[in-house]
Amino acid sequence: MKQVHLRLEDNQYKEIAEYAKGAGMTVQDAISTALYVMLSRQKKQKKNRKFTFIDLFAGIGGMRLAFDEAGGECVYSNEWNKFSQQTYMANFGDMPDGDITQVNAADIPDHDILVAGFPCQPFSIAGVSKKNSLGRATGFADKTQGTLFFDVCRILEAKRPKAFMLENVKNLCSHDRGRTFKVIVESLNELDYEIFYKVIDGQSFVPQHRERIIIVGFDRRRYGNYFDFEFDITPKEPKPVIADILEKDVDIKYTLSDKLWTYLQQYAAKHKAAGNGFGFGIAPLDGVSRTLSARYYKDGSEVLIEQPGKNPRKLTPRECARLQGFPDSFVIPVSDTQAYKQFGNSVVVPLMANVAKLVVAKIEQLEE
The missing domain is CATH 3.40.50.150 (Vaccinia Virus protein VP39)
Known part of the structure; x- marks a missing residue:
């Protein structure tokens, strides 16, 4: 991520800050959004x-x-x-x-x-x-x-x-x-x-x-x-597989904690014993995952990625975007929780x- 320093007049900053507050955004997000709007409008003018x-x-x-x-x-x-x-x-x-x-x-x-x-x-x-x-x-x-x-x-x-x-x-x-x-x-x-x-x-x-x-x-x-x-x-063609959408360097925060991983395994075992099919899903790298849902932010249990020597991890928001076919140029300006909900609800x-x-x-x- 690149950083750019801007100089704003006091009155300009005040107007942007007021707009950002009303929109539930940070000043930084408001300025970034304004730039995206400008670029988007330029692109629209060029398209027939x-x-x-x-x-x-x-x-x-x-x-x-x-x-x-x-x-x-x-x-x-x-x-x-x-x-x-x-x-x-x-x-x-x-x-x-x-x-x-x-x-x-x-x-x-x-x-x-x-x-x-x-x-x-x-x-x-x-x-x-x-x-x-x-x-x-x-x-x-x-x-x-x-x-x-x-x-x-x-x-x-x-x-x-x-x-x-x-x-x-x-x-x-x-x-x-x-x-x-x-x-x-x-x-x-x-x-x-x-x-x-x-x-x-x-x-x-x-x-x-x-x-x-x-x-x-x-x-x-x-x-x-x-x-x-x-x-x-x-x-x-060729038919896409899970390995195609994975990022190379993933933050450790997406790895399940010992407590959550233990809970998911116990939950799955309980339902399996009762004859139900409920439980977590490890996505095969050479295959397809279960359906991504809006509840993914809770524990990521329906689509987990296996990690050698570690607990499984959740998909990152960018990987969720790819799982739904969004291009990597698609901007994700919200928190991980909101991003998981948004991609889980998308097409x-x-x-x-x-x-x-x-x-x-x-x-x-x-x-x-």
């Missing part, structure tokens, strides 16, 4: 973009990286978590809007593609059958009101982009005995979008077993519904980029 998109429930921008790579320009982003906002700002030069439920859909810029990794909240369809019995109409607003998926729907209805791409956990399909996913599909169909979806494992692109459902849709009012869409992804970037290019290619084909 072929479509626009918005980035909802943006996290730290994994989906944005994917659609940037596909040739898009992000015209709006939204993310409520302040630490994720900080990371997003440091990398893209844009501060995402906050609470999506308070955003007027009409104020969002027009765009070609809506992108969202929306949270999977419980969907309440209680009362729908009662409304039917009373002869009242029910639609997506009735079914999804009170969930964040409703905000995706109302923006789709208001802005009618050409297409959308949504990402969620694999279990979305089976949540509430399939009723949740049925509501999602019905709601998108009622908005007049032709829907395609598939569960895809990210290990085709990174050394991690990570299954996620990807839902894409195309505007029937523009393109009709007599077409198909294939998730014809192109796996990375496999090269997989999303692969599907993003397929969505863009399909739009171009439909518009020929």
Whole structure:
């Protein structure tokens, strides 16, 4: 890490310090972020973009990286978590809007593609059958009101982009005995979008077993519904393995303490004796790891790296970034704890980029 000494006028320092305090940042982070913003804006001016998109429930921008790579320009982003906002700002030069439920859909810029990794909240369809019995109409607003998926729907209805791409956990399909996913599909169909979806494992692109459902849709009012869409992804070759993402010199602080390592072994033995599969996971250097989760900051137990003559260690934040396919140029401006949460909640970037290019290619084909 390089150090640069700056001279600031008293009034300049005061303004920066006040801004940093309000944003929950240090003065140093505020100045670094300002420089990233300047560089990001210069890069944007040089790029010739072929479509626009918005980035909802943006996290730290994994989906944005994917659609940037596909040739898009992000015209709006939204993310409520302040630490994720900080990371997003440091990398893209844009501060995402906050609470999506308070955003007027009409104020969002027009765009070609809506992108969202929306949270999977419980969907309440209680009362729908009662409304039917009373002869009242029910639609997506009735079914999804009170969930964040409703905000995706109302923006789709208001802005009618050409297409959308949504990402969620694999279990979305089976949540509430399939009723949740049925509501999602019905709601998108009622908005007049032709829907395609598939569960895809990210290990085709990174050394991690990570299954996620990807839902894409195309505007029937523009393109009709007599077409198909294939998730014809192109796996990375050669297939990546854990050894590919490891750093050479790792701080001893990432090595598990004797107390934690003893606890994890005892915990695993207890569950094995009970016939359960719970326990820590040593990632094979020539294979793939378990799924990285947002709880990784607690003990790192799901993905541990073996060390000769020592206790296993956790992945470093940079290794977690690589495990999700983020480039090494991606800035990590937050604490290790926040970084683990952010990468655990993120997407496999090269997989999303692969599907993003397929969505863009399909739009171009439909518009020929």
